[in-house]
Amino acid sequence: MNQHVTMPIEVQEYYNAVNQYQPEAFIELFAAGATVRDNGQAIEGKEAIQVWGEAALFSAKVRYTIMEIAEAGDTVTVTAEMEGEFNKNRVPAPQLFRHEFKVHAGKISSLNITLK
Numbered sequence: 001m002n003q004h005v006t007m008p009i010e011v012q013e014y015y016n017a018v019n020q021y022q023p024e025a026f027i028e029l030f031a032a033g034a035t036v037r038d039n040g041q042a043i044e045g046k047e048a049i050q051v052w053g054e055a056a057l058f059s060a061k062v063r064y065t066i067m068e069i070a071e072a073g074d075t076v077t078v079t080a081e082m083e084g085e086f087n088k089n090r091v092p093a094p095q096l097f098r099h100e101f102k103v104h105a106g107k108i109s110s111l112n113i114t115l116k
Contacts, residue, residue, distance in 0.1 A: 007069055010103045011076055014111075019063050026053055031107035038113045060086040067096065076101045079116050 010029055017026035027050045036043040036052060043052045056062075062084035070077045082095040096116035102109045 007066075007078070008076060008101070008103050010106065010108055011078065011101050014101070014108065015064050015066060015078075015080070018057050021058060021061070023050070023053060023058050026050075026057075029108050031104065031109045034107070034109055034111070036111045036113070039115065057084075060084045062086070074102055076103070 013025065014029055016022070017029065027046055030046050030049050032046055033044075034046065034049060036049050038052065038056060043049050062082055064080040064082055066078055066080050068079040078099045078101070080097055080099060082097055098114050098116045100110075100112040100114075102111075
């Protein structure tokens with residue numbers, strides 16, 4: 001992990017909420033008009049993000065281990081290994097995902113998730 005990049009609290013809280021199964025805390029991290037792109041699928045607005053989070057993260061009991069953090073301009077990129085109860089045949093081992101966060105006014109305004 002890059003020791004010289006400070007992860008914004010909103011980004012750290014995203015991983016805490018997922019890892020500690022806190023869907024209520026999770027959705028409060030997002031701005032009203034936030035967008036999540038999960039491997040090309042666009043999810044727009046808090047209501048849709050909440051539905052996506054339940055289906056993709058919480059029902060699958062996802063847990064992340066942060067491997068690397070980088071910052072470029074207004075984007076914080078986190079590489080994290082994902083574990084959980086999901087179809088691992090679709091994702092090569094280890095399950096490494098790249099999360100690109102944009103945070104504005106204390107809320108996550110966009111999150112782009114791709115395979116590493």
